[in-house]
Amino acid sequence: MSVTTAPALAAVDPREVLRAQVKWRWLETIFWLATLLPFLVAPTYLVLGSQIAITALFALSLDLIVGYCGLVSLGHAAFFGFGAYTAGLISKAGWGEPITGLLAAGCAAMVLGYLTSFIIVRITHFALIMVTLGMCLLLYEVANKAHSITGGDDGLQGVHMWPLLGHFQFDLYGTTAYGYAIVILFLSFLVLRRLVNSPFGLSLRGIRENPRRMPAIGSPMSNRIRTIYTISAAFAGLAGGLLAQTTEFVALDALSFQRSAEVLVMLVLGGAGRLYGGLIGAMIFMIARDQLADMNPQYWYFWLGLLLIAVIVFLPNGILGGCAELLARWRRKA
Amino acid sequence: MTTPVLQTRGLNKNFGSLVVARGIEIALPKGARYALIGPNGAGKTTLINLITGMTRPDAGQILLEGEDISTLAPAARVKRGLVRTFQINTLFPNLSALEAVTLAVCERRGEAGTWWRSLPSYGQAIEEAHRILTTLMLAGDCERPTRQLAYGQQRLLEIALALAAHPKVLLLDEPAAGVPKDESSELFKAVAGISSDITVLFIEHDMELVFRFATRLIVMVAGAILVEGTPAEIANDQRVRDVYLGQAHHG
Known part of the structure; x- marks a missing residue:
């Protein structure tokens, strides 16, 4: 091939280029160490903390398909709720061991995700939003009607968890719940971080960037989408299972449209397609709701609406995307 | 005689009443450099879409190294070594x-x-x-x-x-589309540098580049192949002069 005068710019090692993109940063260590702070400085907020961790895991699962693959779902609560009911029902049936119960919740959601993924790969854009929304509404009404099993709109009562690892009782202050949720969140994060930095993760970004080109480089795109949709469903199910176990209750709103919409809002706020966006988004959303709703419960959506518009207009890549851009600009100057 | 690397048999495609491919028969030997030329709307890009499976033909067969690949999905054809580029940048x-x-x-x-x-x-x-x-x-x-x-x-x-x-056959849809004339020959140097194991078919409007880089030409008009031949044969073909070269002066 014609090797004409390619300017020999400081010979870069291509592996190092890619390695630099995926290496663990000190900011990440600080972030995860900071998740332990609530135990010391805010023990009264551990219940809220566990809710945030659970929601963050849910947002993380959605980020896989929305942020990485570029497919918008408005029905992700279907998997969250399915996991929650699975975990709740297993406990109610007499098996209160948390970890196996949680894995069962993840597996159940994964199976549901796998089955529905065959519909998902056939549609895109607006139709996809509507179909995912439809599937979630459908599941909501099934759970509502199946009163004898799910408790309908009274919620699933009588969930009782055994102590975690045989030692840690689930207490009223949420100490065990928070520790449990944070560990599961962290382990899930590690798995998903590896996933998005793998060749598979790169192919997902390829689908997001240009679904027309993917077949032309020989990529079996439908398989990839089915796989990530199934994995995403599994992690949403884990989040739902965690909520059922730590609150020992499943409300019908685990499957609600509102839950699907809110998690999407969190992802947009934090910044989709960068894992931490979902985590930050969930934190901001949950803390803001807690604080603002204390002041004036009806008024909270006003502030949320304002925040959402401001972020979309001024930080189209979310809060984290905006931060990354600032950092890059600052580095270029320095 | 060795089997052609890429061959089509009787490819037909209509969009409604518009005929975009009519009985297309081509056979490219290994390592060949073919140019596909013809006026706008002749069906050149459509032919690439048909061969790569991005458009389904109404009739006809596509053979890669003698094997019928007509029913394979586009990605599977790429896996077999049938690869294309796009006229409009289709990148990430x-x-x-x-x-x-x-x-x-x-x-x-x-x-x-x-x-x-x-x-x-x-x-x-x-x-x-x-x-x-x-x-x-x-x-x-x-x-x-x-x-x-x-x-x-x-x-x-x-x-x-x-x-x-790792294509066996590479279909280049106007590789220099949109590139200023003085830079397009640079681009074609890259095309010329492609390994001679690879069979190349390219669409190009600039006759100078076509005659410089192609060993054979296929001329398409209104969804059908008008004539195929060496650059010299094509240049002297009266029919080609009439329908194509005549109006390409300003193109």
């Missing part, structure tokens, strides 16, 4: 050139479905991607996102992505 705007070509290499090697190993551990694939970028003079900018690359570089990246798939 927010992936760097290195990431994009590494992705294409990983897809070819069947590694792009692996999620439990991190990308930097695929040294061979990354090295190969970098080699391809180097031969196409893109190595210096391989870290930049595709959307920041100059237009001419993006045209080269189109070819780089295709080469990463």
Whole structure:
């Protein structure tokens, strides 16, 4: 091939280029160490903390398909709720061991995700939003009607968890719940971080960037989408299972449209397609709701609406995307 | 006689009452350099779409190395070595050139479905991607996102992505489309540098480039092949002069 005068710019090692993109940063260590702070400085907020961790895991699962693959779902609560009911029902049936119960919740959601993924790969854009929304509404009404099993709109009562690892009782202050949720969140994060930095993760970004080109480089795109949709469903199910176990209750709103919409809002706020966006988004959303709703419960959506518009207009890549851009600009100057 | 690498038999396609392909029969031997020419709307891009499976023909067969691939999905045809580029840049705007070509290499090697190993551990694939970028003079900018690359570089990246798939047959849809005339011969030098093991069919409007780089020409008019031959034969063909070259002076 014609090797004409390619300017020999400081010979870069291509592996190092890619390695630099995926290496663990000190900011990440600080972030995860900071998740332990609530135990010391805010023990009264551990219940809220566990809710945030659970929601963050849910947002993380959605980020896989929305942020990485570029497919918008408005029905992700279907998997969250399915996991929650699975975990709740297993406990109610007499098996209160948390970890196996949680894995069962993840597996159940994964199976549901796998089955529905065959519909998902056939549609895109607006139709996809509507179909995912439809599937979630459908599941909501099934759970509502199946009163004898799910408790309908009274919620699933009588969930009782055994102590975690045989030692840690689930207490009223949420100490065990928070520790449990944070560990599961962290382990899930590690798995998903590896996933998005793998060749598979790169192919997902390829689908997001240009679904027309993917077949032309020989990529079996439908398989990839089915796989990530199934994995995403599994992690949403884990989040739902965690909520059922730590609150020992499943409300019908685990499957609600509102839950699907809110998690999407969190992802947009934090910044989709960068894992931490979902985590930050969930934190901001949950803390803001807690604080603002204390002041004036009806008024909270006003502030949320304002925040959402401001972020979309001024930080189209979310809060984290905006931060990354600032950092890059600052580095270029320095 | 050896079997052609790529062959089509009686390809037909209508869009409603518009005939875009009528009884298309081509046979490309290994290592050939074919130019596909014809006035706008003659069905050149449609033919590439039909061959690569992006458009379904109404009738006819496509054979790659003698095997019927007419029913295979586009991605499966790429796996067999039938690869194309696009007239309008069809790239990954927010992936760097290195990431994009590494992705294409990983897809070819069947590694792009692996999620439990991190990308930097695929040294061979990354090295190969970098080699391809180097031969196409893109190595210096391989870290930049595709959307920041100059237009001419993006045209080269189109070819780089295709080469990463290790094509046996490469269909180039106007590789120099939109590139200023003085730069387009640079681009065609890259095309000329493509390994002679690869059969190349390219669409191009600039007759100077066509006659310089093609060993044989196929002329299409209104969805059908008018004539096929060597550059000299085509240049002296009265029918071609009438329907094509006559009106191409201002094109």
